[in-house]
Amino acid sequence: MKLMKIEKGNLSKLMEHLKKDNFRVIGVTPDGKRFSEKFDETLNFMQSDTPPTSISFKEHFFLKTEALFYYKNNNGAIDLKEPVIDERKTVVIGARPCDTASLPILSKVFNWDYADDFFNRRVENSIIIGMKCNYQDDYCFCNEVGLSQNSEKGSDIFLIPDGDAFIAKTITDKGNKFIEEFAIFFEEYTGNPPAENKNGHDEKKFDYESVKKWLDNNFEHKFWDEAGETCLSCGQCAFVCPTCHCFDIVDEQCGTCAGVRAKNWDACQFSLFTKHASGHNPRDSREKRYRQRISHKFKYYNDKFSEILCTGCGRCSRGCPVSTDILELLEEIDQIAHSTTN
Ligand code: SF4
Ligand code: SF4
Structure with a gap:
């Protein structure tokens, strides 16, 4: 350093x-x-x-949209081209x-x-x-x-x-x-060394460990019936978020016999995100999708990669058209978690 x-x-x-x-x-x-x-x-x-x-x-x-490769039907043979x-x-x-x-x-x-x-x-x-x-x-x-x-x-x-x-x-x-x-x-630089890392505020708004423990055990809790109830499934929260990374891969036609395979941003708040070809959708309500959003960020990602999939930037809440506030939800979970352990 x-x-x-x-x-x-x-x-x-x-x-x-x-x-x-x-x-x-x-x-x-x-x-x-x-x-x-x-x-x-x-x-x-x-x-x-x-x-x-x-x-x-x-x-x-x-990138919001990224070409993985281009393809062209060349008299029955398929020509592939790498993107630049x-x-x-x-x-x-x-x-x-x-x-x-x-x-x-x-x-x-x-x-x-x-x-x-x-x-x-x-x-x-x-x-x-x-x-x-x-x-x-x-x-x-x-x-x-x-x-x-x-x-x-x-x-x-x-x-x-x-x-x-x-x-x-x-x-x-x-x-x-x-x-x-x-x-x-x-x-x-000849001045005093800058102050050591220190939290910006002393009072914790919620305790992550309690939230995680609660998420580990409460997939079916009635809390989820109302969380995300007002969500419009607009996807704003995912698109402004520094850590959301859902994407879809689609073939997009360019002219009659050529196309591009592209990777596009997607969001787990969209109703079509998990819709199967059969028509079945395991996350067929906003409540289930919102549970997925919270669980992915604060439980599954940590279980798999030992990282929290959220940096606490607050962008999702500042921009939500119906004022869904992720921090309020996490504080609520923390309160429920504490009330059940006390
Ligand atoms: S920004 Fe708000 S309304 Fe839009 S999907 Fe996210 S939580 Fe739902
Ligand atoms: S507070 Fe977390 S979930 Fe919301 S935008 Fe920031 S990193 Fe994403």
Whole structure:
């Protein structure tokens, strides 16, 4: 771990330099809503005390739609063509801990029974420059899922705001090499070491272990009859989420005798998601689908990969059109769990 310092103006110049050097640079857009190559070059929107972007940076690693291969009927023979993948080196600048942590979490599923080359190549080609978060609202719960406003999980370099500059802490070898390569933009940091990792709030909103234990034993509990009752099955929560990763693979026709096999985002809140060809649907109600959403994130994924499939960013709740609040539900489960053990 190495500590350096970079003035905000120099960080902006570094990003400009990288773009000229054919890097794909992804930062916060001028409206503060998402991460994009069309980011705010002044970096004024890269604030640590504003809400996280409405949409996570996941869409740059796990694309909304991605061609797996193209096919063409060539007089009875089938010609296959590989898609062209953007192999540019990528730098993501200014992601909060509740975004950066999503990459190691998603890596588990994208390298489980099959290594997803598309996802892996993008991650390998990227430097993630995370940033300490100084924001907190009623929807945030990063502390409850094992992270914090200072969490460096998933970052190669971690920035800590320091007046008009940032303290840049290298976390990985990739981060070290990056700072060495672009040393001209950095200076030695001579101040006191930044404070140790510490939770943003002292009072826990819920106890994850109690919630997990309750989920282990209450698949049929009456709580599920009402959870998600008002859900519209719009899928917003999955699409803005840094860790949701459901997808569908479909053949899409291009002209009369050619097509593309594409991988598209999907969501377990959609009624068709688990509908079988027979017409049977094991999750034929919003309540069952919402139980799946919560159970997948807070039980199944942890059982399988020892990770919680949620970074506590609160995006799903901030954007839900019917105000379904995942934190409220988790607090409710925690209360039920405690009332039954006391
Ligand atoms: S955003 Fe809200 S309404 Fe839409 S699927 Fe998610 S919980 Fe349901
Ligand atoms: S489930 Fe909600 S709070 Fe958790 S990571 Fe996804 S969007 Fe954020």
